[in-house]
Amino acid sequence: xxxxxxxxxxxxxxxxxxxxxxxxxxxxxxxxxxxxxxxxxxxxxxxxxxxxxxxxxxxxxxxxxxxxxxxxxxxxxxxxxxxxxxxxxxxxxxxxxxxxxxxxxxxxxxxxxxxxxxxxxxxxxxxxxxxxxxxxxxxxxxxxxxxxxxxxxxxxxxxxxxxxxxxxxxxxxxxxxxxxxxxxxxxxxxxxxxxxxxxxxxxxxxxxxxxxxxxxxxxxxxxxxxxxxxxxxxxxxxxxxxxxxx
Amino acid sequence: xxxxxxxxxxxxxxxxxxxxxxxxxxxxxxxxxxxxxxxxxxxxxxxxxxxxxxxxxxxxxxxxxxxxxxxxxxxxxxxxxxxxxxxxxxxxxxxxxxxxxxxxxxxxxxxxxxxxxxxxxxxxxxxxxxxxxxxxxxxxxxxxxxxxxxxxxxxxxxxxxxxxxxxxxxxxxxxxxxxxxxxxxxxxxxxxxxxxxxxxxxxxxxxxxxxxxxxxxxxxxxxxxxxxxxxxxxxxxxxxxxxxxx
DNA sequence: CGTGACATTGAACAAAGTCAAAAGTGGTGG
DNA sequence: CCACCACTTTTGACTTTGTTCAATGTCACG
Numbered sequence: 001x002x003x004x005x006x007x008x009x010x011x012x013x014x015x016x017x018x019x020x021x022x023x024x025x026x027x028x029x030x031x032x033x034x035x036x037x038x039x040x041x042x043x044x045x046x047x048x049x050x051x052x053x054x055x056x057x058x059x060x061x062x063x064x065x066x067x068x069x070x071x072x073x074x075x076x077x078x079x080x081x082x083x084x085x086x087x088x089x090x091x092x093x094x095x096x097x098x099x100x101x102x103x104x105x106x107x108x109x110x111x112x113x114x115x116x117x118x119x120x121x122x123x124x125x126x127x128x129x130x131x132x133x134x135x136x137x138x139x140x141x142x143x144x145x146x147x148x149x150x151x152x153x154x155x156x157x158x159x160x161x162x163x164x165x166x167x168x169x170x171x172x173x174x175x176x177x178x179x180x181x182x183x184x185x186x187x188x189x190x191x192x193x194x195x196x197x198x199x200x201x202x203x204x205x206x207x208x209x210x211x212x213x214x215x216x217x218x219x220x221x222x223x224x225x226x227x228x229x230x231x232x233x234x235x236x237x238x239x240x241x242x243x244x245x246x
Numbered sequence: 247x248x249x250x251x252x253x254x255x256x257x258x259x260x261x262x263x264x265x266x267x268x269x270x271x272x273x274x275x276x277x278x279x280x281x282x283x284x285x286x287x288x289x290x291x292x293x294x295x296x297x298x299x300x301x302x303x304x305x306x307x308x309x310x311x312x313x314x315x316x317x318x319x320x321x322x323x324x325x326x327x328x329x330x331x332x333x334x335x336x337x338x339x340x341x342x343x344x345x346x347x348x349x350x351x352x353x354x355x356x357x358x359x360x361x362x363x364x365x366x367x368x369x370x371x372x373x374x375x376x377x378x379x380x381x382x383x384x385x386x387x388x389x390x391x392x393x394x395x396x397x398x399x400x401x402x403x404x405x406x407x408x409x410x411x412x413x414x415x416x417x418x419x420x421x422x423x424x425x426x427x428x429x430x431x432x433x434x435x436x437x438x439x440x441x442x443x444x445x446x447x448x449x450x451x452x453x454x455x456x457x458x459x460x461x462x463x464x465x466x467x468x469x470x471x472x473x474x475x476x477x478x479x480x481x482x483x484x485x486x487x488x489x490x491x492x
Numbered sequence: 493c494g495t496g497a498c499a500t501t502g503a504a505c506a507a508a509g510t511c512a513a514a515a516g517t518g519g520t521g522g
Numbered sequence: 523c524c525a526c527c528a529c530t531t532t533t534g535a536c537t538t539t540g541t542t543c544a545a546t547g548t549c550a551c552g
Contacts, residue, residue: 045479046479067475068475071393072389074388091378094382094479128334131377134381135384139310139340141388142384142391143318146435147436148316149540181498181499182499190392190393191541192541192542197501198500229313236337396508427529427531437508438508440509440531441507443532444533446531447531494551496549496550498548501544502545507538509537509538509539512533516531516532518529519528521524521527
């Protein structure tokens with residue numbers, strides 16, 4: 001089983017009672033694969049995308065830039081993430097999607113989506129749930145940038161990324177690979193990269209984290225969670241009752 | 247025709263080619279009306295809501311608090327806004343919804359939603375579109391709090407509120423009622439209320455805005471838009487092609 | 493080795509927060 | 523109509539946090 005299937009499949013089964021048959025249907029829908037190199041634009045602001053996407057492997061960012069060059073990364077997209085459901089109301093993209101690493105994504109056409117969403121009740125809950133999680137992550141991003149200090153922001157983001165990567169089996173117990181430069185992290189956290197660097201160093205000096213190349217270790221998870229006021233509630237990791245309308 | 251119908255109806259017709267019959271169906275779904283007083287909680291964090299809601303009249307806030315009292319207003323909910331579609335995946339709320347003014351909302355049950363969403367193709371695009379707009383507003387909120395200065399944030403929020411209120415006929419050409427205290431605005435913008443007050447005064451002294459009671463006038467829209475780098479793209483005000491899957 | 497991208501450090505500066513007190517506002521009852 | 527209350531807004535002095543600019547380090551890769 002190729003790794004791309006593994007990542008997506010793990011996210012699926014983590015969140016809904018999806019069976020092998022359902023997973024097969026889903027993955028059959030993911031045959032229109034596109035690949036990108038770091039820095040490539042997947043979606044340009046103003047363009048009207050024609051398909052939705054699922055990240056098969058690699059990291060991407062959704063970002064919005066101001067005219068004067070300031071850039072805000074709205075969120076990171078990780079393997080198994082679903083994006084641009086807004087395709088279906090025919091609106092131009094209000095943001096930019098960019099590959100941060102070598103990236104492989106699957107395009108899902110409108111027709112395909114219709115089948116998944118309406119035609120197969122085993123899949124629909126996952127799509128719905130995915131949208132709910134994405135919006136919750138966005139809300140938490142607002143809180144992070146609006147009401148947390150720089151140190152809290154960094155700790156909180158590290159914990160979020162670790163939790164999300166764990167679900168798809170791309171993190172170890174207290175360690176994960178963060179294959180993006182500090183500029184992107186700073187743009188996500190609304191900080192200057194200079195200050196971000198200081199904060200990272202500070203967390204490291206205090207023994208909360210360790211860094212080696214692009215590996216990050218959460219040395220003192222308890223302290224990080226307290227510092228960040230981190231709760232996993234917003235990630236909706238528990239499957240829930242899936243009361244989908246029939 | 248009561249005002250509540252008017253506000254909702256205007257938002258509907260602004261965004262999709264909804265006919266009178268469709269609007270009737272929609273508004274018939276809005277018979278389960280609840281009212282709240284300023285400060286009342288509509289949804290508590292951790293609770294599992296059983297219906298989705300449409301705001302009929304008044305303002306509400308969706309907010310998330312940290313244990314130490316810091317509070318972030320994630321977004322303002324205005325008449326015609328739709329919320330808590332996440333009901334349908336059976337997840338507990340990760341946020342709190344609070345009435346900021348006398349508030350009247352309609353509860354939409356799962357069954358009702360199923361009928362609207364699947365059973366009537368005239369309505370489905372509006373629900374979908376509404377979700378798209380809400381998410382876009384959220385993204386813009388991230389940019390505002392992450393990469394804009396305090397003055398820019400205030401200008402940007404005022405322009406957004408004016409645009410959203412205009413759609414439902416609750417704003418005049420360059421003026422609208424903002425029936426919420428500065429504390430709430432500050433919590434939305436990730437600022438202290440002290441600093442917010444200074445910024446308001448500064449904008450007023452420079453002739454960009456005027457304030458009287460809870461009325462705000464945009465005296466120099468051009469200057470405000472340039473200051474805020476405001477573009478209406480993210481509000482998706484143009485109806486679009488509504489390529490909904492069948 | 494040398495090169496280019498990325499990361500770190502220091503010093504000066506700017507933006508926003510905190511604390512505390514004063515000045516509005518609006519509603520209520522005498 | 524006025525006096526009083528609670529509440530919100532404003533103002534001033536000071537502190538903290540994060541930014542900017544510029545120089546220096548580091549590391550993978552050719």
